[in-house]
Amino acid sequence: MKVSRPAAVRAVIDVPPDKSISHRALIFNAIADGAAVIEGILDSEDVRSTARCLAALGVPIEWPEGSSAARVTGQGLHGLFESDDVLDCGNSGTTMRLLLGLLAGHPLLSVLTGDASLRSRPMARVIQPLREMGAALMARKGDTLAPVVVKGGRLRGIRYASPVASAQVKSAILLAGLYAEGETAVTEPGRSRDHTERMLAAMGAPIEAEGAAVRIRPAERLAALSLRVPGDISSAAPWLVLAACHPDAEIVLRGVNVNPTRTGLLDILRAMGADLELLEERETGGEPVADIAVRSSSLRATTVSGELVPRAIDELPLVALAACFADGTTVVRDAAELRVKESDRVRTVVETLSRMGADIRELEDGFEVRGPVRLSGARLSGRGDHRIGMLAAIAGSLADGETTVSDDAVAVSYRSFWEHLAQAAPGGVAAR
Structure with missing residues (x-):
């Protein structure tokens, strides 16, 4: 794509x-x-x-x-x-x-x-x-x-x-x-x-x-x-980061699960200064649910570690992308668990964003990102890992030039991902 x-x-x-x-x-x-x-x-x-x-x-x-x-x-x-x-x-x-x-x-x-x-x-x-x-x-x-x-x-x-x-x-x-x-x-x-x-x-x-x-x-x-079943906050994550990092953006995500054991990304983005708010908070099947509105934001660096990590483990690749648009050095630690996912997500995140010009360094248990930088389009592979596939697609939607994404595997968790990206970013997605 x-x-x-x-x-x-x-x-x-x-x-x-x-x-x-x-x-x-x-x-x-x-x-x-x-x-x-x-x-x-x-x-x-x-x-x-x-x-x-x-x-x-x-x-x-x-x-x-x-x-x-x-x-x-x-x-x-x-x-x-x-x-x-x-x-x-x-x-x-x-x-x-x-x-x-x-x-x-x-x-x-x-x-x-x-x-x-x-x-x-x-x-x-x-x-x-x-x-x-x-x-x-x-x-x-x-x-x-x-x-x-x-x-x-x-x-x-x-x-x-x-x-x-x-x-x-x-x-x-x-x-x-x-x-x-x-x-x-x-x-x-x-x-x-x-x-x-x-x-x-x-x-x-x-x-x-x-x-x-x-x-x-x-x-x-x-x-x-x-x-x-309420909406998955891990599937909401690409849109949260896209809207926060794009210079002219506003996205509303409806009916998202905001269980506090899953909302680490919301806390991270708030710490980075993201313009987001929860609307229509309610409960479904014992789980808290809300609509989430997010808009273009001026981001600053943060540190992610400790108890925050398990609450955002699947979203940490996208945190690295947000850090590329934030002032200062963002550090993610205590996240060695990323290395035993569908891919070694510490390494694949660093390699993916480095190909686009990110100032990112691999740590034993996470990564360090210096921002802001201008990302450039590149030929990227999702490595058969759906989280890396979505990372590559959102990074391409924020970069100068054209990005080609192969082996994205997004259907594993989000079959309508490309359709929704085309809806959110008209003219920004073309078929292979």
Whole structure:
């Protein structure tokens, strides 16, 4: 796709539904009693991977192609069947890690795999605590890489201090805790997104959260939960940065999830001086929702570290782009987790923006960006990583000259991304 900077940016955008909530609504309702309708579910490759894996485990899911609603007929806590084939999680780490936690509590033999990217991502962080609970798991490369074989059974509750703030790790352990004897407790170094805690509580699970600690006890049953999935703030992020950095821009994003465990980017942009505001604040399915208005802004440098990082982990590549338009030196630290995403996002962010003339330096656990600079169009690859693909496209929409983006992979999480970019930046997007 070819991208260039438009004269002005104006748009009202309904961003795709939240991917994290879409995954969890499918998985949790699969083991609930009764049927649930998930409206506004994200129709992306990652979420479809979750649906296909659950169907292979015997869960009836009605979700026609192109539909924004899925009906899940829950099989109860102990109603899954052993799949007669390998469970293909595609590119989705959420699918694999949460299903490992779920299957740890079932007396079934399962093999989970995925694409080349997923097979290179770390699984030991989930395998280790599930083994401590009593599940049998095996994987490649010293039990670190998929494919992963899991044979579930009787589990015991544990108290686990996670070395990383990861909602996927936490959620896997909590799902296993639904089936474990006694109480299971997870403590993180920083509070990660809490969609699992909110949704399980709404379904009747005995779960309690306090700060960065969560406790769960075995459940007798979960009640099916119908809900409407709010907009994904990770999908709102490209538009927030585009509007804040473009000299003549105003974008309104409707119905976005503003759960405080996910809004690190909003706090970062506010610290940088961005002109943004929340409108029509409300609640949907236990999650806070708002419309977000953002306009052209004069940005200043900031430092991102500590507890702010897990609240903005998927948006940090775009923070690097915003830093190119900010006065001073922006530093992102404590973000080594970026290196084990779909790509090494520290390195790919630095390489991508460097090709456009950014003054950016790679750090062991993040990056340092000096601004402001004028970016120049370049030939860029998304490296098969949807976040890097969107970064490249937005950077091209802010740069001098023309940018060509290949291997963008944006359909993994945002199928209408290019359509929305063409809407927001008329004349700035051309087909390959």
